Amino acid sequence: MNCNRARELLANYRDIQKERAAILPELDAHLEVCSACRQIQQQSDFIGASVRSLPTLSSAPEAHAKLMRALAAEHTRYIQRATSSELSTPTPAFLKPYLKDIVAEEKHLEPLTTFSSAETGPLPVIPITRKRPRLARMGPTTIVGIAAAVLMLIMAGGISSLVLMAQMNNGKPAIGGEQANVTRGASLSVANIAVQTSYPHVVSALADRNTMYFSAYQDGSDPAWMLEQVHLNTNNDASITPIPLLDKPTTSNVYLLENVQNWLIWLQLDKPKTTTGKPLDTQNSSLTRTWSLDALYVGSGDTKANKNDLPGEKNEASANQPITLLKGLYDQNTVPAWINSPLQGTSTYQNNLLVSWLDNQGTSHLTRYQLDAQQVPTSEELAHVNAGHVLASPTASSDGRSIYWGEEWATNDNILHSNIWQSQEEEAAPEHGRWAPHIETVRSLFKNDEASFHPHVVGDTLFMLSTLPLDAPNQTNKPSPIITTGSQTPVASLTPSAAKSTPVLTPSVTTGQDETPITQPTQAPLIAKSDPNAYPLQADAMIQGTLFGYQLSDTTLAPQQFGDEGQSMALQGGNRFLLWQNKNKSINMFDVLTNNQVGVGTQIPANTLFLSIHGDTAVWLIPPDSNANTTQPANTVTFKTFNWPTKIVSPNN
Template identity: 35%
Template sequence: MNCEQARTMLSVYRELKDGEFDTTELDVHLERCASCRQALARDTFVGDQLRALPVIEPPPDMHAKLMRALASEHLQFMQKAAPGTVSTPEFLKPYLHEHAQSTHQSNLFSAFSTAETGPLPLIHAKRKGRPRSHMSNFVVLGLAAMFLMVLMMGGLISLLLLAQGSARGVAHIATSGGASINHPIEIQQTFYKTTTSYQHVGSAVADRDNIYYSAYGDGTDSSWMLLQLNRATETSTPLLNTPSNGPLVILGSSPAWIVWLQYDNPIVQPYRNLPNVPQHLDVASWSVRYLSLTQLATTGTPARPTILLKGTFDPSTAPYWVHAPIQGVWFTHNMLLLAMLDKSGIGRLFAYQLDLVGKPVATQVATADTGHIFTSPTANSDGSQLFWGDEWMSDTGFLNSNIWTQQETNASNALYPTHGRWAGHPAKITQQELFRSDGMSFRPQIADDTLFWLSTATTSTSANGTPTTSGSPGVSTPQPSTSIIPRTDTGIYAPPLDATVRGQVFMQPLYSDTLTPPVSLNNNGLAFSLQVGTDFALWQGDKGYEMYDVPSQVDVSVGHILDNATFLAVNGNAAAWVVNNASSNTKPSASVLPTASVFAFNWPK
């Protein structure tokens, strides 16, 4: 299916959904084509705003009044026309008869006529002098209806211009009368409370149907478990046959897989008393494992976890400002991108092809220089464009970062044969280059084929990464007034140092006819802790959280629902967070079953 066929089906998308037509081919095209997906989101946004407008209901007697006015006008027209040239519509005959009976003026010429036969022809005397203007009831109603249509069309045109424009902010519909209608877009949180002996949640991710979380119970020798919380029934199901002695940290999930980090040896210090940024004093062995969610959904029983990667984190060989072996993961199609540090402290970026039957196939994408690490791997929808951060600490103690990219393109016609077996099969060329080389670009992430990143430069830089003004590294900016909320509980897993970097959020579409310059999103102070979902970006600011919807290109109101969160994890089209209070850390009595509490929201709703 091409874009023209897809746009034709999108014009009747609601009718196709209501009529239960097969839209599989259209859905597959929407997953590949960002422009058609953006057109659907724009049309859906306009339709929702139109349906939110107040319904205009005419008075009950408007139809009868309109018919009487039409009957009066038709009667006058028949009196002026030649006999037999004008016929009377069937729907006006009852009102003509009623009009003839209700008139108080005696008309000798029409006294012997009926509504069925029509009036007799009249011979009017030539009127002397200037005729007086007369406006009938029908004309008045017509002018009123025309004025109402102008008002409605003016509001509709303003709404369409708003949806097509690139202006950001809360949806604002201007009317011709100078008034305005505001329709703020807000997220809606949902609270889940489930009964489980693993009541202390350390990490979590969510989708529309389930929340996957790792938690541990009470006691000095408490063990860890990976669980699935059904959002409809609020019941938790363990996903592991045996609990783990070491902490479990969920790294991310897709519709088919969930990946987590598992420490083989437990942390010696108590979990609740760890500092915000714990220092690993000993060598820690770890493994990255994954589990099939497809088999879990079809059979109802968890599959056996598969070890993706094993390693050892040695603080003596790793950079002094790095406290964790895994620096980020990203799912695209059936591929997993993973940035990590090996035993020697070398940063590496791998691409894994996950398989339910065979062993995962690993491909090393890049290796970092000495003293550098790779962070925040991300990719577009088809995996042809990869981006990742390259961070290092300067001699003056400032954290710096560039953004690398790997582009996969077709070779030119001169590089592959035009005849024979391989004709028509162009070779793929993979190129790696610096996307931004200013040393002030952090945390690249892609939402709806749009690249987001955090820049500590004072002004915007060009698309090729050449800075136009001087900036300062993220650690040199002033501290924000709000506390930074990490992706996982800091008492379990140390957050990366770039989570504290503060600057401006920039975005740039990956697919466009012309090279568009980056656009700054946050205008109210500094931003930090940038995370993205499938179609949105979310970050902290000096005045709370801010959110941006990519398909509709509007801001989303977050409010204060995340102010007391212990951690927040955005994953796909949902986000999950935990609010720990004093009561959640106290041991319940024997008569009260232990419970775990998690918050979540979906976007789009």
């Protein structure tokens, strides 16, 4: 089932559940794997619950009498205008008492009206001289129908107004330059998941409400790495045994990145290569190593992606076996000195994967992959940039019509800069030679202040960090966009002005003998997405700034500020919430749908090793020596996790 069909069915989800329609299992299966459709369902549930919680509307006691009198007056005028042949139908019985009242109050009414309201029914009528223009004729049934429709519209308008006011108060963040004033909501409900594995050193993990995946390695002279899967509905056991996802362990480092539509995505880094025959010192030498971006379909059924038909890939892969989306050679000599990885960010929407990566020559690319279990994955380049500039942190709206990413570079003074680009799909007006309306992709600079980092879309809000002070003149002014359309690709200026930016980072630099200087960022008090001891942090990961949110419906409005000035870092987002870290390593959480801050408190401790978010679920790990349970079996790893919202409310509840 695709998203279009699922969203048609969601409109009648309550009826489908009540009737236990045959399509229900297929629809529920799609909702489990599609975060975009699940978000639409949650929004529908929220609106439905809001409507059902409204007080029952009742009309005023005198409303019915006023309506009947109005209908009686209209019927009186109808009788006066009609001919005798049109009055063969008796006056409706429910109007007769009100016609009598009108006769009693208005003694000047013509006798014809009085006779028509008598108990014997209408009498033959003598045509009278009409004193007003002849109007269109309507029968009694039509009149009653129109009046009833007007009443229904009035009642529906009242309900709609109440729902809109509820949405305005509880739904989306208010827009304005002021700091967000939000009501603290419910706290998290954290669960422990004990997993017994022979690969005890976990470096990355992803989870949803039903399943958790993690990458880990075991000790040895040549450490062995493995991807493993855990079904969370078995967590009643004292310790869960995971399922390996690779045919055999690998000696390459494995870092989980994304899980989209049952496709598991990870980065695989091979051992560093050296030409000197001596062990490579990664702290003082240039890194040269092969890498690949791999995918594995973990859903039920076979996949037809049996052959890597992507450029440069010719190897065969059997059903439900890993396939290679992208591979290359990472050479420290060709990339900027502050870069530590060939990948600079990933994100997903629907069945699409966005990846920013560096090729062998140091050119940075933004590529979109479309993943389908029944088709070979396809790729499309959205942007590229070179000469020391790097594309990073791609993100997109749930429908993919708005895509954002950062463009980063460092100046000679070791100061990191960044602008934000956007790609928008818009309905273009008909033009000469092309009369039919069509969709046009427009790419432009969204923020060119050289101090905006880490764009992240959650719901209908675009979040980002700014390293400018709040009183900077260009903080709230959107720059004039540089428009590129069609097949053109935005290429950054090669000589950015350093005078506009505020210094945000001065990383330490270590230099080996006869080697290119390498920027090695010092360890920051940061909770990373992967274990920083295994996957080194990059310079931009430690950026601290002021967190702002822009409404996607109108990004020209002044942004909303979250948290204290210059204290926020390490943004991560789910389907409806954003998690970020303060400079002191405490965690903040904001629910975009309800416009509420969520209480985290000490649920996520400062010594957390890594934390990652996927959809509705966050999972993290704390160092084993800090676990309170010292009696757990050997090689047992205890994960921490929470779902938000804690429970998805069924439409029948």
